[in-house]
Amino acid sequence: MMDFNLTSEQKMVQDMVHRFAEQELAPNIEEWDEAEAFDLSVFDRMAELGLLGHCFPTKYGGGGMDYITLALVCEELERVDTSFRVVMSVHIGLCGLGILQWGTEEQKHKHLTPLATGEKLGTFGLTEPNAGSDAAAIETVAERDGDEYVLNGEKMWISLADTADTFLVFARTDPSAGHRGISAFIVDREMPGFESEEIHGKMGIRAGDTGSFTLQDCRVPAENLLGEEGEGFKIAMSCIDNGRYTVAAGTVGLIRACLEASTQYAMERETFGKPIAEHQLVQQMIAHMTRDEEITRLLVYKAGWLKNEGVRNTRETSLAKWYGCDASFRAAENAVQIHGAYGYSNEYPVERYLRNSKGAVIYEGSAEIQTLLQASYALGVRKDKPVRCELPGWPYEE
């Protein structure tokens, strides 16, 4: 019943992404991180390689690969830098899979296909200046006007805000109905009233674009309402199940990167007449990284398996995300420690790993939010109810 073998397809994708990241991203990452920018042609390459749609069904222009493959892609990308895994998280996890789960057939053909082919980039606009963890507190409003909605508000801390074309935007259609008054819209950057801006000065993920956007009397066709009016909060939460999965999978790669750098350095650096790898306290840090890499991977594979089976996995995904984010932050901290003063400078990549790893402890549900979630499941306070549209399992129906 249990099978941890990767299929030949999965191995090929893993190998391809590994090579892509090593050959085309790794040589530039320090420069991009330093400059808080990166070459937009990376997206063209990702599209060419089929990475931007690999796990969407082929009938919408995707590669038809499964959810475990998505995890492998995230792991390999984040092994080089978190910024590239973030692209998978927002474009595939939060935006594309959200449309796949909740979209009508027509919406999927119209909005998912260009994401799958990489013609367009997608992202997710939930967070606002005054609403993060408490997503139900969003203030952006959408008012129906004939066959359009008029959106007004501001979204902040949005990955790819200044680069993406397609935005899954959450706004209030009923200001008095709390989380039941939120709806989801597919917004295009080209729509009048949309304006985006980059945020500079981030601690990590500096090669990735994070920004804000405003909607000022932005008119969105009613046909771009995803799901039904008032279903937005449920949609956001299911998108986050998919986003969190990609974040968790990425942390495996980040831990792996810390481990690779640390083992290499520990064998080269000598103190007290021997390589520091021979000091037990250094070994302990390395052992913890090994443990955490494997635990996180197992948690991710389990969540991925549930996704393939078409089974709800909010609880398992949250656990993987929570554990992986804390573990990768710890691994990066220890990687810096093992490198001593050299680790504290940008001569080695580990300080970048540490800066990058902090983000995931905050976004897509902070460590505190995951803690509360796990406790509420354990105490029986929280039980997942079926939603109107479930994420399709894999293999996809043709």
Added chain:
Amino acid sequence: MRYIVCMKQVPETTEVDIDPETGTLLREGIPSIINPFDEYAIEEALQFREERGGEVTVLSMGPPQAEEALREAVAMGADGAILLSDPAFRGSDTLATARTLAAAVGKMGDYSVILCGKQAIDGDTAQVGPELAELLDIPHVADVREVREITEEGITVERMIEGGYEIVKAPLPALVTVLKDINEPRLANMQGIMRANQTEIPTWGIDHLGMSSSDAGLEGSATEVIDVFTPEVGGEGEMIEGEPRDQAKALAGKLRDAGVI
């Protein structure tokens, strides 16, 4: 026109044990890759096809698991693949391998160019390509670093020689073995990977090739590998301490004493 690429699956590391019975490499448990030089041959064939049309077929003799390597080549863009696998092929030396490949090429119909990597990183003989050309009675150019032109009449290439290169023209069909400088092998993309996993890869055995067992495998081999080992790193290193000036002086003295300068 058809381009045939002969490729081999090799262990990723050079530290492998050998089978005492057959004298060949033991591959169990070691990750396998496409012989790096062969990736360049595949890429070059794909570029021929892109420029001139036709199709690329990859051919490999090896154990059943070599099919993985063929699939990787299909993922890169090859149109088809054929695996030559039979217990009777076990223990082949370069001659028996070349005979088996030649028999397969004979079954494949017309072709214009056969491409091989310069050598396989496990055996390091660089013999199979040239031997195959001889058996097929076609011209070959080894150590090609660039293809200048390929037309109906022939192929013009730059071939590395000591201290430079020569420009060689050969009529078609011909065989070339390629160096790593020749191109930048592409990455497989998602579409290629999907196609690779749907592609039927036929396995041809000794009967299909119409070979006799005395021409194939250990029995058909002209050479016998007696031992394979990773050479020990010999010699003691000596560190010369001191200021750069003194270090240089000491080094020059030692080189002079050793008769090197």
